[in-house]
Amino acid sequence: MTTRKARREGIAAMAARASVAALMVSIACLGAGAHAADKYPDRPITLIVPFSAGGDADLAARNLAASMRDTLGAAMVVANKAGANGSIGSKFVRDAAPDGYTLLLGRVGSQAILPALQADLAYKWDDFTFIGVLELNPMVCVVNAKSRYQNLDDLIAAIKANPGKLNYSTSGPATVLNLASQALLKSASLPKTAAVPVAYKGGNEATTAVLSGEVDFTCNNLTSLLGHIKGDKLRVLVTTSPTRLKDLPDAPTASELGHPKLEAVSGWSALLGPPGMDRALLEKWTGLLRQVDQNAQWRTAVETLGSVPRILEPKATSDFVKDQVRLYGDLGQALGIQIK
Template sequence: MTKHLSRVGLVKPLALALVATAAVAAHAQSYPSRPVQIIVPFSAGGDSDQSARNLAATATGVLGQPVVVVNRAGANGAIGSQVVKDAAPDGHTLLLARIGSNVLLPALKPPGLSYKWNDFTFIGLLELNPVVCVVHPESNYKTFADLTKDLKARPGKLNYSTSGPATVPSLAPQLLLQNLDMKPDGAVAVNYKGGGDATLAVVSRDVDFTCNNLSSMTGQIAGGKLRALVTTTPERLKQFPDVPTARELGFQPMEAVVGWSALYGPPNMAPEAVKRWAEVLQKASTDPRWIAGNATYGGIPKILSPQETEKYIAENYKTYVDLIQKTGIELK
């Protein structure tokens, strides 16, 4: 009798454990249980918006639920980023993260910013957005070496166009000057309202050079209206294979100003949702439609795991903190 009761006592806990395990598995399989929102912290039509919509098209088919892109622009991307930070961690509200809103802003620490670079769940890197330094095709600078030689020979005499003092097109030349052991005023920054205007300033020969996002200059480079001297991507650009990389030319630290898009979740996001999205991104990496979509806005596919993404962005953040401290850049 005692032996029989002992067996009954063992069976009941085992049954409860099996039920609990089944419940966890069912919960994991139920994600997503409703449409998923990807918050883009910038206005519609830009690189970040196109990146999110490109991913949403692929993810909808894989997840079996609609993936909806929602634009929440404002405050250099801080408003949309904050929305996701405050969202429920169930994986139904995600962020299309960008270097400006999620690395540069936290590094600058402007008044009122209430999130840090790592206040999110890292899901995966999506693609790189190349930065290319260009000059007018009739410029005397035929190569990047020509440009750097003249910068050193005539400090403070050359000028470059940017889309603002706290943007990648501003920091790229500053990083270049730092690599040349020059002061921040070794070249004169001329600020414009946006990347397109900064590009046109080189076309019209109002400035000597710019280091801008490729997406703002692809047509002008292809059409011979700009001469590309260097790209900050680790590998040469497929569209412009004759353009050398910063690494090839001995300026590897400039790779830090490669733009990127990534997928983030709220803090402490459910592990099953993170795992599901990691699977989605792996499928996207071989999806011809997703790859072709990247090409339309100048993105270079580069899918990374959650762990790889966190490491990549941590290194990115450190580089920008160091650069900001050395250049004294502020965002007021």
């Protein structure tokens, strides 16, 4: 009995020592992470844009990099790594070291639409560290300024009266331009074939098609439309912004016109990192983005580009992207769209 008791006590003591050792290792790791975050960044940070230079994503990234000059303590270098609808640059960041020196300017197409609609995509929507949503880039449905459709009700009535006759421009079936227009048809209880999509190379070409009269309407990112709207060449029918836009105070929102579900269809930018970023680094970035949110220069630049400043913290960002993936997954399933 004495021997068994001694053996049990010995085992218990060994377990206690192991627990203490594990706890000390955890504390040491936390301390090391905090110390690394204190020194971070001590060299330039690369911000990967998974699309070409000059587009909405590139402009959002360069605006963020410029606004961080005085608060970050190191340069933020924007690098364009375009291709495969944004998946090449996104995968590059997913596979990078989680040290905070390689980050991603995520967009709705690369972080929500592709994961929702492409079964063989090399990454999943949640294969990243979510740092923060930066801005919303609302969709705006427009017609040519000379069009006979004066408002959204006029357009919807014409589509109902002439099914399959009116057309709209997109940048491809699995893009937010097409999905926004289809969401509009769905919200108006119209079938997906009620209006005919015409695909162009990109958002600018889709806008030009409305300006030239090749198509009847388009739903595009405000950034691509704002100059033409202010130049009285395009007429706004509806915006997907939650409130009226500062630059377009007369443009009605989707909710005002009885289409509240359209609010979820919007472009956006978010800052993401590789999986496994240290909690201390994430907390540091949360604080940095809070400062960005108070930066008047950044907010003005965002609004000038036709976007809405909307800084979200990590948990809210993860929830937001998850909801976006679900939204576009449901739309893609309803429309029979799958990216191959």
